[in-house]
Amino acid sequence: MVDVALFFSAVLFVIGVVGVLTRRNAILIFMCVELMLNAVNLSFIAFSRLYGMAGQVFVVFVMSVAAAEAAVGLAIVISIFRHYESVDLRNINLLKG
C-alpha cells in the first residue's frame, strides 16, 4: 500500500516538475507547483503509516502554506497581467543581466 502511494507520489511530482520546466504560462506553472506540493503531501501521508502522525501534521502545514502562497502568487500573476497584458514568462525578463 505504501509503495503504491509513493509511486504515485513520484509520478505526480515528476508531472509537476516537467510542467514547470516546459510550460510558459504563469498560471500553468503555478498549478504545476501545486502538483508538486501535493505529491509531497501524498508521500507524507504514506510515510505516516509507517512512522506515526507527524507526517499528517506536516500535510496540514503544507496545505496552509500552499493556500497562502496561492493567494500571494495569484495576486502577483494578476498584477503581471495588468502590466504586460500577458502571462507568458518568456516576455517577462526584468532580471536579465
Added chain:
Amino acid sequence: MPLPLLLAAATPPLAGTAADWLWLLPVLPLAGFALNGLLSLAGAFHPGPADPSADGHGAADAHAGGEAHADEHHAPARHRFAGATSVIGPAVLIAAFGLAVAIWMAMRDAGEMSAPLVQTYFSWIPVGALHVDFAFQLDQLAMVMVLVVTGVGALIHVFSVGYMRDDPGYPRYFAYLNLFVAFMLVLVLGASYPVMFIGWEGVGLCSYLLIGFWFTDKANADAGKKAFIVNRIGDFGFLVAMFLLWANLHALDFVGVAAGAKGLAFGGALVTAICLFFFLGCTGKSAQIPLYVWLPDAMAGPTPVSALIHAATMVTAGVYLIARSGFLFAMAPVAGLTVAVTGAVTALFAATIGLAQWDIKKVLAYSTVSQLGFMFIAAGVGAYATGIFHLVTHAFFKGLLFLGSGSVIYAMHAAYHHTGKHDDAQDMRNMGGLRTALPWTFVLMWIATLAIAGVPLFAGFFSKDEILAKVLERTTDSTLASATWLGLPGEFVLRAVFILALAAALLTAVYMTRLMLFTFHGPNRTGEAERAQLHEAPWIMTGPLVVLGILSAFGGWLNVPDPLGALGPVHVLSHWLEPVTGAATAMVGAEHEALPATEWAMMGGAVLVALAGIAIAFWRFKPAALVPKALAKPATGFTNVLEHKYYVDEIYDRAIVEPIVDGSRDILWTGIDKGLIDGLFVNGSAFLARALGWVGSKLQTGQLGEYAWALALGVLAVLGALTLR
C-alpha cells in the same frame, strides 16, 4: 701614591667652577635660534623668501652672474625686527665664547686633568643592553674646539650683522647660524659617538639650510641638496662604524670605547674596518676625495656661512672625529695610511683646481678642501695634536680669507648696484686693483695669504711645517712605516705622502698669490662708473677681519717648534692636548729627538717652497693682461681641464647620478610602479573583477524557465551524487 688619586676621584677637580655650566654652551645659541626664529616668523616682511635680486647689497653674492636684477632701484626691504636680531644673534655667541673662556681658565687652574669631565644630563636611549646617555665630555681637545667654534663663530656673527642686515630674511639667517653653532657645540662636547652624531647631523642640516638660504634661485637650492645627499653617503659610514663598535665592544661612549679598544687585535680587520668607516664619514663631512664635490658648490650660500661652516668649523669635524678616535686609529696602521694618502692626494688635487678658478670664493673653497687634506695627513700619521693645530690656524686664516672675500664681494656688489650694471661680482676678472679702494681688506687678506702659504712666523707656517715634519718623522720607527698598504711598504707610502704634501704646499702659495694679484693688484677692471663707488665695508665688518688678521699673524705661537724656542714657550698646544691624544700618538711611533740640523733643513725647505710658490705666481700671472669676464676667451688645454675641475662633477653625473635617475625612471617608475603596481595590481584586479562580473551577468537571462532548468538539474546532480556515492 694612591691617596691623591683617591682624593681626586672623590671631588672632581672642576667641581664648583665654570665647568658646571658646560650645558649652557650649546643652550645659549639654541636660545638665539629660538628667538631669531620667532622673530623671523612673527615679522615676516615678505610672505616668501628673500629675492636676492630685489634687495639691497645684503645679498651681495647671491647672484654670481648678476643676471636677474629685475628691479634695480627697489628700496632695501629690511626686516622689521632686524634691530633685535642684530643684538640677539651675535650676543649669544659672544656670551658662549665668554663662558668657554671661563671654563678654559677653570681647567687651566685645575691643573693636570687625568680623566675627562663627563656630565650626564639624562638617559637618552635605554634599550635593553644598549644604554646611551645624553652626556657632555669636557677635556682638553673639546676645549680647543669649543674655543675655536665660539671664538671664530662670534667674529663671523658680528661680520654677518654688516653683511646680511639688509636681507629680508635676516632673522631667519641668524636663526640658522645660531642653530648651527648649537649643533657644532653638541658635536664637539658629546661624550659618546651617538651624541656626537646628533651634532654631526645637525650641522649638516644647518649647512643645507644655509647653502640654500636664497632658495628661490634653483642653483642655490640644488647646491644645498647636493651637500645634503653627498653627506648622507658619509654618514652611512659613521653609522656602520658605530654599529661595529656596539656589536664588538658594547660601548659607544668615548671612555668605554677607549677602554675596550685596548682589547682589540692590533691592526686587525675589525679595528681597521671601524676606522675606515669612520673615515668614510669624514670624507663626506670634511670634503675629501671622493666626496669633496659638495663643498665648492656650497659657496652658493652667503659668504659668512662659507667662512663659518664651510671653512672654519663644520668641515673640520672629520679631523676632530679622528683625533677623538685616536685610540682606534692608532690600532689600525692601514687605516691611518689610508687617511694620510687620501689627505695628501686631496690636498694636491684640490690645489691644482684652485689654480684655474675665476670665482674668488671657488678658489677659497678648493683651498679649504686642500687644507683639510693637510689636516688629514696629520691625523693619518697619528699626529693628532698637529692636525688640531692646523685646524685652529686654518680657522683663523681661512675665516679671514672668506670674510675678506665677503668684504670684496660686498664692495663689488654695492658698486654694481649703484650704477645698475649687471655683472659677476665674484669673478676675479672683473676686479683688479682693489688695493686702493679696500686698503684694510687688502692688507688683512695678504696676511692670511702669507699665513696659508707658510711664510715664516705667520700662523700657517708653524702648523704646515709641523705636519710635514711629522710625516717625515713617521717614516722611521713607527707602526705606519712597518705596515703594508695595498702591497706597498708603509715607509714608501709616507715618503710619497710627503712629496704630495710638499707639492700641494707649493701650489697653495701659487694659487693664493694668484688670487691676491688678480683681486687687488694691477689695473682695475670693474668699469669707469663703478670704480668711484668701490669703498671699504663698515667697521662692523672690518673689525672681525682685524681680529682674525691678528690671530692669523700670531696664531702660530700656540705651538712653537723646538728650534724656534727663542720665540716663546714651545709646543703649548701639543702639551695641552697631551692627555687626550698623547697615548695614541705615542702608540703610532715614539717621539724622535730630531737633530736641530734636520729640523732647520726641513723648515728651510718649507720656507723655500712657500717663497718659490709666491715667486712663481708673480712671474706667471700678470694681472695687467687680464680682461673682464665678458671679454675673456675660453681657456684651452690643461687650464680648461682645471677650470672644469677635472670634469669630476660630469663624471659623477655620468657614472652615478644619471644611471640612478635613468634606472629610477625606466625601471622603478615606468617598470615597477607604472607597469607592475599600477598596471598589474591596481588596473589588473579591476579588470578581473569586471570580467568576472560580465560572465556572471551573462548567466542572468531573466528567463524563468532557464532558472527552473538549472534548479532541476542541480537537484538531480546532487541527488545523483548522493545516490551513487
